[in-house]
Amino acid sequence: MANTPAILAEGLHKSYGKIHALDGLDLVAEEGSVLGVLGPNGAGKTTAVRILTTLLLPDSGRAEVAGLDVVKHAQMVRKRIGLAGQYAAVDETLTGYENLKMVGQLYHLPGAEAKRRASALLERFDLVEAAGRLVKTYSGGMRRRLDLAASLIVSPPIIFLDEPTTGLDPRGRLAMWEVIRELVAEGTTVFLTTQYLDEADQLAHHIVVTDHGRVIARGTADELKTQIGGERLELTLAPGSDLHAALEALRPHSSGEMQIDRERRHLIVPVTRGAHQLAAIVRDLDTAGIALDDLGLRRPTLDDVFLSLTGRAATEADQLAGALVAQSQERSSR
């Protein structure tokens, strides 16, 4: 049991007609860890959650949760998981307390236990005052908290959170992060899908980056950042500067693909030797007669990882670079 991963997916496929929502998804989450599943809309994140939480059958492939096959032992899996979805799946015509009590009863807790857990969770999620009010009077953030509370009624060892902070205000997001951290501290395994890179960066022990229904990269946040190498030099050219000349001057220093935002005259250049290169770059730009409004060196973010992996922003950059310079970066433009 010790080596059984909490969540395991192998070669999951799911199609809706011609659309491949999942196209051979593989992932593993160790017990007590947070697996961050990062991807744009339509990457298959929700489909993966639905298969793992027994709501949907895969077309092929295999998935286990708590060591149990999600297809063959669906009912046993359900006793060990909590699910908080993209929408706050709570009943608007019931009060917060009634919602939680109902979910407890449906988990087949004894009546008194369901009531006790409902009260305890309302307290934990700062909903005591609203406990007796109908949920239709709740704010978006309160609904999300109640939804999460509902998924924690039996303290399941494994929790699936499908974009838990989408649509929340910054304060609501931070509060949600805090709760997730507490859960992890208690030993809960968390499967977290998100479109927000900082969220995965903040919370996840391991990250899988998904696109078009498959994993395109995996590792810790640091590993992913290292994978794309070095730091990022961000420059903003002064108005009227020659973008073409700037690109020419920067090219020898760039360790990969440059991101170009023509409207804002903003360039992001991957570099490998950080501060050591800075002086040379400034000198070369100066020689070329390029004036700068702003210049900075920073560590790569997951945004950079994501963009370089999916190649979406890179494609835009290539179109511009291709027009400006003849022999340009072709490597990841396709």
Add this chain to the structure above:
Amino acid sequence: MNSSTLSSTEKVMPQARPAFYWTLVDTLVLTKRQLMHVLRTPDELVTSSLQPVLFVVLFRYIFGGAIAVPGTSYVNYLIAGILVQSVILGSAFSGIGVATDLQRGLVDRFRSLPMAKSAVLTGRTLADLMRSTFILLIVWAVGLLVGFRPEGTILNWLAALGLLLLSSLMFSWFSALLGLLLSSVEAVQQSFVIWALPLMFASSALVPTSTMPDWLRPFVEHQPVSLLINAIRGLVLNQPDATATWQAIAWCVGLLVVFIPLAVWAYGRRTAR
């Protein structure tokens, strides 16, 4: 069981009881949820009762003088039709409710719980059955106020109520099935115009079928809604129509046997968009 991280959970782990016991408990929990919805949205209950009441009053006073029915007064003839109509229109709530639960993601939540698969639908249809009972009694009472005079004994009338509730359950399950297949509230409402209106009007609900054209009559006289209305009419006017009654029961039971498993199957497959 033997994993230490699960141990904190074991304390609040579900109790072990036979599956049948849990199906019953889950169904009760969800029936209660639905009844609370009914009680907390009194405007819905009022409007849904008002509609058949309006029908009784309007048809009674507008058509009552113009339509002659053999052997009894028009209001006596009419009431069975309106009772069945209110059952059919009332069943729309089941489908609308299921579609709403789907849209809001509640079905996803319920399906991720270790509960009986049928409970959400059974709970809803049972609660809607109680709503129907309330509406039927209102229609009956208003009928009495505007001149409806039931004949025969209370046993006949209770039999009529029983048959109405059986049909109410059947229409509710059908409606829930539509809610699961169509999944948008608007589509469910539209579907009622398509299937319910023809069945309600091309029937013996409002006028005797004898004046209808020859090509239409065979359908009107044999379709289940007419059979149901004829059976109810026979029971409340003390002219029991044994054939119509048995055929109506057979239709209701037969369709329930089809709709219940279909709806539970559809429920097990649907997820929110």
